[in-house]
Amino acid sequence: MASDSSVRNTPLNVVLVGFMGCGKTTLGSRLAQMLGLKFVDMDECIVKKAGCPIPEIFAREGEAGFRRIESEVLDELTAGGNMVIATGGGVVTVPENLPKLRMLGFVVWLNPPERSIWNRVSRNRSRPLLQTENPRQTVRDLLEQRRPLYAGVADLEADTQGLTPDEAAYGIAESVRLHFSR
Numbered sequence: 001m002a003s004d005s006s007v008r009n010t011p012l013n014v015v016l017v018g019f020m021g022c023g024k025t026t027l028g029s030r031l032a033q034m035l036g037l038k039f040v041d042m043d044e045c046i047v048k049k050a051g052c053p054i055p056e057i058f059a060r061e062g063e064a065g066f067r068r069i070e071s072e073v074l075d076e077l078t079a080g081g082n083m084v085i086a087t088g089g090g091v092v093t094v095p096e097n098l099p100k101l102r103m104l105g106f107v108v109w110l111n112p113p114e115r116s117i118w119n120r121v122s123r124n125r126s127r128p129l130l131q132t133e134n135p136r137q138t139v140r141d142l143l144e145q146r147r148p149l150y151a152g153v154a155d156l157e158a159d160t161q162g163l164t165p166d167e168a169a170y171g172i173a174e175s176v177r178l179h180f181s182r
């Protein structure tokens with residue numbers, strides 16, 4: 001894959017978007033292995049840049065402060081290629097991020113059903129936006145707001161329901177190869 005990108009002189013990146021708990025990190029690292037690309041997790045980059053965990057960024061600077069750092073990380077990534085990038089679920093809520101995501105590479109929306117998202121996020125209490133009285137309803141509301149944004153930015157929608165991360169990554173890898181061979 002890497003040699004393709006140098007010939008084409010365009011960024012060969014795969015950008016995974018989708019709601020919290022849709023499997024971007026697990027699937028993304030498998031996909032990167034399969035394609036021989038580097039795996040980059042935007043949440044990890046944000047934590048590194050801020051020097052503290054995500055809940056602390058939200059507590060100190062609010063969601064707006066978190067989004068500012070997230071957008072800076074996105075800008076920094078536009079300089080690179082040959083990556084599978086797992087974005088944070090809310091990256092699509094900042095309108096200026098949308099053209100940047102599209103310019104970054106082939107955008108894949110991981111879109112499992114709400115039920116599987118809930119199963120995953122309810123096991124983990126580290127997400128500040130879900131610290132509400134009724135987190136299940138918050139998931140529903142945020143999903144309703146964000147689904148059109150994911151749909152608008154994505155080149156490919158992947159319904160990963162019933163697939164293992166490996167099976168899902170294999171299918172997406174085929175689409176990525178096809179896309180970059182054109």
Ligand code: S3P
Nearest residue numbers: 019020021043088089090127128
């Ligand atoms: C967020 C999703 C999180 C993280 C932050 C905000 C969101 O990433 O960026 O808690 O707004 O949906 P994951 O999608 O990796 O959980």
